[in-house]
Amino acid sequence: MSRRKYIIITAILAVLALASGLYFHAGTRTIVLEFGMFAGSNWDVANANSYVIIDKAIQLFEQKHKNVKIHYYSGILKDDYSEWLSKQVLLGKTPDVFMILSDDFNQFASLGILKSLDELIEKDASFDRDKYFKTALISGEYHGIQYALPYETVPTLMFVNKTLLEKEGIGVPSSDWTWDDLYDICQKVTKDIDGDGILDQFGIYNYDWLDAACTNGAALFDEDDMKIDLSDDKVVDAVKFIKMLYDLNNKQNVTQEDFDKGNVVFMPLSFAEYRTYKTYPYKIKKYLNFQWDCITFPAGKDGGNISEVNTLLMGISSKTAHEELAWEFLKLLTYDEEIQMDIFRYSQGASVLKKVTSSREAELILQEDMEESEKVIDKVLLSRVIEEGTVAPKILKYNEAIAIANGGIQEIIRYDKNVESSLKILERRINQYLKQ
Amino acid sequence: MQAKKFTYFKVLLIAINLIAVLFVTAFIYITTQKICNNFIAREFLGSVSALPWKPYVNIYLSVGLFGILILTFIVREFIYPNNGRIVYLTLLIDFILSIVIVSVLNFNYNGILFLVIANIIAYTKGTRGKYVLMFISVLSIVITDYEMLSINFRLYSINDYISFYDAMTQQYLLGFYNIVVSTNILIFIVYCIYVIQNQRGTIDEVNSLYEQLRKANEDLQKANEQLKEYSRLMEKMGETKERNRLAREIHDTIGHTLTGISAGIDACITMVEKNPQETKKQLEMISKVTREGINEIRRSVNKLRPDALERLNLESAIHQMIIETELMTNTHVYFETDVNLHFAPDEEDAIYRVIQESLTNAIRHGKASQIWVNIKSGEGEIILTVRDNGIGCKDMKKGFGTRHIMERIKMLNGTVEFDGTNGFTVTARIPIRWGEEYD
Numbered sequence: 001m002s003r004r005k006y007i008i009i010t011a012i013l014a015v016l017a018l019a020s021g022l023y024f025h026a027g028t029r030t031i032v033l034e035f036g037m038f039a040g041s042n043w044d045v046a047n048a049n050s051y052v053i054i055d056k057a058i059q060l061f062e063q064k065h066k067n068v069k070i071h072y073y074s075g076i077l078k079d080d081y082s083e084w085l086s087k088q089v090l091l092g093k094t095p096d097v098f099m100i101l102s103d104d105f106n107q108f109a110s111l112g113i114l115k116s117l118d119e120l121i122e123k124d125a126s127f128d129r130d131k132y133f134k135t136a137l138i139s140g141e142y143h144g145i146q147y148a149l150p151y152e153t154v155p156t157l158m159f160v161n162k163t164l165l166e167k168e169g170i171g172v173p174s175s176d177w178t179w180d181d182l183y184d185i186c187q188k189v190t191k192d193i194d195g196d197g198i199l200d201q202f203g204i205y206n207y208d209w210l211d212a213a214c215t216n217g218a219a220l221f222d223e224d225d226m227k228i229d230l231s232d233d234k235v236v237d238a239v240k241f242i243k244m245l246y247d248l249n250n251k252q253n254v255t256q257e258d259f260d261k262g263n264v265v266f267m268p269l270s271f272a273e274y275r276t277y278k279t280y281p282y283k284i285k286k287y288l289n290f291q292w293d294c295i296t297f298p299a300g301k302d303g304g305n306i307s308e309v310n311t312l313l314m315g316i317s318s319k320t321a322h323e324e325l326a327w328e329f330l331k332l333l334t335y336d337e338e339i340q341m342d343i344f345r346y347s348q349g350a351s352v353l354k355k356v357t358s359s360r361e362a363e364l365i366l367q368e369d370m371e372e373s374e375k376v377i378d379k380v381l382l383s384r385v386i387e388e389g390t391v392a393p394k395i396l397k398y399n400e401a402i403a404i405a406n407g408g409i410q411e412i413i414r415y416d417k418n419v420e421s422s423l424k425i426l427e428r429r430i431n432q433y434l435k436q
Numbered sequence: 437m438q439a440k441k442f443t444y445f446k447v448l449l450i451a452i453n454l455i456a457v458l459f460v461t462a463f464i465y466i467t468t469q470k471i472c473n474n475f476i477a478r479e480f481l482g483s484v485s486a487l488p489w490k491p492y493v494n495i496y497l498s499v500g501l502f503g504i505l506i507l508t509f510i511v512r513e514f515i516y517p518n519n520g521r522i523v524y525l526t527l528l529i530d531f532i533l534s535i536v537i538v539s540v541l542n543f544n545y546n547g548i549l550f551l552v553i554a555n556i557i558a559y560t561k562g563t564r565g566k567y568v569l570m571f572i573s574v575l576s577i578v579i580t581d582y583e584m585l586s587i588n589f590r591l592y593s594i595n596d597y598i599s600f601y602d603a604m605t606q607q608y609l610l611g612f613y614n615i616v617v618s619t620n621i622l623i624f625i626v627y628c629i630y631v632i633q634n635q636r637g638t639i640d641e642v643n644s645l646y647e648q649l650r651k652a653n654e655d656l657q658k659a660n661e662q663l664k665e666y667s668r669l670m671e672k673m674g675e676t677k678e679r680n681r682l683a684r685e686i687h688d689t690i691g692h693t694l695t696g697i698s699a700g701i702d703a704c705i706t707m708v709e710k711n712p713q714e715t716k717k718q719l720e721m722i723s724k725v726t727r728e729g730i731n732e733i734r735r736s737v738n739k740l741r742p743d744a745l746e747r748l749n750l751e752s753a754i755h756q757m758i759i760e761t762e763l764m765t766n767t768h769v770y771f772e773t774d775v776n777l778h779f780a781p782d783e784e785d786a787i788y789r790v791i792q793e794s795l796t797n798a799i800r801h802g803k804a805s806q807i808w809v810n811i812k813s814g815e816g817e818i819i820l821t822v823r824d825n826g827i828g829c830k831d832m833k834k835g836f837g838t839r840h841i842m843e844r845i846k847m848l849n850g851t852v853e854f855d856g857t858n859g860f861t862v863t864a865r866i867p868i869r870w871g872e873e874y875d
Contacts, residue, residue, distance in 0.1 A: 082478045083475055083477055083478045085478075086477035086478040086480070086481045087472040087477040089477075089481065089487060090468045090471060090472060090477050090480065090481070090487065090491075091468060091469075091472060091490075091491065092488070092489055092490025092491055092492065092493065093490075104478070107481055107482055108481075110485075111481065111484070111485070111486060111487060111590070112486060112590050113487070319489055
């Protein structure tokens with residue numbers, strides 16, 4: 001055999017040895033899965049237990065996958081999270097699995113930062129979309145593609161000052177009440193108690209045209225055409241209704257202080273706030289001097305008793321190197337009933353799984369934290385509010401468009417402009433902005 | 437000298453493209469760092485439509501790929517400049533690499549394809565492959581246009597990163613970037629003009645060379661005709677000379693002898709009755725003169741014989757011819773005979789000439805490497821065969837040197853056969869007048 005042949009054979013053997021070595025090494029090497037999360041609550045309420053659920057999930061996951069470690073940076077506050085995550089994305093260090101703030105979702109999905117989950121969902125026989133609340137799942141959809149899964153959801157409820165209603169001799173409205181009922185109550189309770197000529201008791205605070213439009217069945221945005229529709233009768237009626245309520249207050253501004261003092265009957269409140277302020281220790285800080293409860297939003301003549309549902313989403317990086325593991329972990333956080341039950345235990349929102357939220361166990365956990373005299377929110381009502389709620393439309397400039405609309409509509413109401421024509425002008429202005 | 441200038445151009449193109457690629461990737465990386473340090477990452481995300489996957493990997497990747505591009509350039513330019521297969525292979529690799537680099541850069545810069553086209557122009561001369569490659573490259577320049585692609589695909593844009601800076605810096609950056617892009621195109625255009633000029637120069641050179649060649653050809657033709665004329669003249673002169681020689685020989689020998697004989701016989705006629713004794717003496721003298729005349733004629737005929745035959749006997753002459761043939765050509769000649777080769781001069785002549793002609797034919801037309809010459813005796817005749825292992829002659833045509841042979845054999849009342857199917861075989865049967873010696 002020639003010398004050349006020896007060299008070639010040695011080289012081939014060396015390459016084979018190296019390749020097999022690398023292969024076996026890769027098999028036993030620890031895979032690190034990056035997880036992006038923020039500390040504290042997504043619902044702007046205090047939360048001391050933000051890492052409990054995640055730590056538990058990580059422990060479960062690492063037990064199942066011995067060679068996988070999940071790493072996350074602790075201590076990133078919600079306010080800083082968007083910037084932190086954007087920085088990671090820019091630097092090419094996007095975590096494999098991460099929480100997505102609702103303000104970021106549209107942007108991230110449109111930039112291709114998020115992995116489309118449709119294929120993973122199709123492949124996974126154990127996964128059933130129908131187990132999620134419809135609204136929660138839709139929150140993670142962008143232009144018909146599922147880019148994120150819901151982790152925790154929070155519907156908006158209507159806070160009711162029971163003490164004040166009782167004083168005025170009015171009963172707590174039923175869950176299918178209407179605008180007319182709301183207007184009646186507001187009209188009745190809006191008065192000057194101490195006789196100084198200034199109103200000091202009000203019907204409602206912080207209820208805006210968007211809430212009203214949503215309960216009147218208005219579809220504000222056309223997601224495909226990137227257009228807002230403000231000239232629809234349903235929207236016009238909603239704005240007119242808000243104007244009527246505003247007019248009751250005699251141009252006086254209702255403030256959070258009025259509400260905290262117990263001088264306002266109604267206020268929209270998130271389910272997270274409800275849970276936080278109903279339980280010790282926060283309940284002693286706020287709303288101590290009156291009894292309160294939560295009910296649904298009043299229905300307009302063309303809509304139902306629905307309200308906006310906010311959902312905390314989690315997604316997978318489109319460039320993840322560990323697609324299967326990332327999917328398993330995402331599923332564990334969002335689809336596992338045990339972990340989802342922990343949302344009731346350690347967080348302030350509700351589970352995104354229908355079965356968990358409507359379970360007796362969830363109800364018991366909610367009850368556990370409350371005084372015996374307090375009535376827990378009905379699990380059927382909670383499920384209904386979540387399932388039937390509305391979700392912010394998937395439009396890139398949604399927040400900006402709504403900000404313009406808010407400003408314009410406030411002007412219409414304050415300066416008593418013609419509602420129909422002013423809304424048309426406003427609609428044109430916003431559509432021009434959206435087209436840019 | 438020309439090739440060296442082309443190489444300078446190509447090196448310049450490579451350098452400018454490397455600068456462009458480095459600028460795009462490094463600039464994006466540095467700007468990304470700045471954006472992050474200024475805490476406007478989220479805001480920036482809101483203003484772009486796509487992002488590079490990993491800015492630092494893009495630098496390594498594109499520069500690494502560019503390194504391979506330089507490597508193929510060196511291989512093509514300096515190591516195997518004349519190997520067509522390697523040139524095409526490296527051009528193909530270059531094309532693929534450029535497309536990959538351009539897509540790594542998200543089509544923000546596609547000038548690198550000009551480099552590929554420049555190489556294609558330089559290396560593929562006038563072949564069909566050239567036009568195919570050119571077409572594909574030009575098409576890819578059109579296709580990889582950022583503005584067009586960004587309509588349908590999510591691509592990051594260097595302009596988004598440039599807009600991070602204040603207006604003044606933006607102008608400088610855009611200015612620099614545009615200068616790099618235009619310089620690349622400018623060098624490419626100058627290069628193309630240069631190539632075209634150079635090709636025109638080559639065409640002129642080819643034309644003048646062709647003209648020279650045509651002239652030389654003409655001269656050659658003329659010389660050839662003169663030579664033919666000269667050879668015809670020479671032949672004629674040779675013939676005349678030979679005739680004169682023959683005439684002189686006949687005159688000197690036969691004429692002289694016959695004159696003597698005729699005078700002697702006349703004397704005998706007048707003398708025979710008066711003096712028969714004297715007449716007898718006279719006749720004896722005539723006989724002697726006649727014999728001498730015959731000898732004289734033989735000597736003359738001998739003078740007219742081929743060189744070797746003149747000096748040697750037939751067998752030695754044949755051997756001599758074979759040795760000379762083997763010496764002069766790369767052919768083996770095997771000679772075999774069972775006959776005592778001693779014949780009349782005309783017969784010897786014919787045999788010698790037939791063998792000589794056949795050897796010449798076998799070597800010249802048959803390209804034979806081995807020839808067998810055989811002379812056997814038959815009934816009142818000899819059989820001469822000359823066989824070779826050459827290419828033979830499927831379609832027998834007279835005049836391939838065979839006419840002479842036939843004529844010579846016919847003169848001796850012999851027959852000759854030619855067979856060109858397996859090599860070439862000449863079989864001649866010559867009737868021999870054994871014993872008919874002159875003396």
